[in-house]
Amino acid sequence: MWLLDQWAERHIIDAQQKGEFDNLAGSGEPLALEDDSQVPEDLRVGYRLLKNAGYLPPELEMRKEAVELVDLLSTVENDDHQRQELNRRLTLLELKLRQAGVSTDFLRGEYAAKLQDKINPE
Secondary structure, three states, X not given: OHHHHHHHHHHHHHHHHHOOOOOOXXXXXXXXXXOOOOOOHHHHHHHHHHHHOOOOOHHHHHHHHHHHHHHXXXXXXXXXXXHHHHHHHHHHHHHXXXXXXXXXXXXXXXXXXXXXXXXXXX
């Protein structure tokens, strides 16, 4: 394996000397590292691969859909049938999220109110 490491290192040094790394986007700026401390260590690599491929874990996919439904509900006029259908889908998603152990406070705005109270205590 050390031969492969030496070969790669040699190519990197050659590229640096030729200036191929000069003027790259983000050069000189700090790296934006993602905080994956809440993900169990044995799942981090898998989750990162899925994320880079454009996929989300099922819980986050349901959470994303629930947020979209809440936004859609706020734009729907008083069409009872459509509102009932959206509420039914949202309730089902909320139950699934709770079964998966995900807090659903974000759906009711309770988190935002608690955060606002914490930031601006009166």
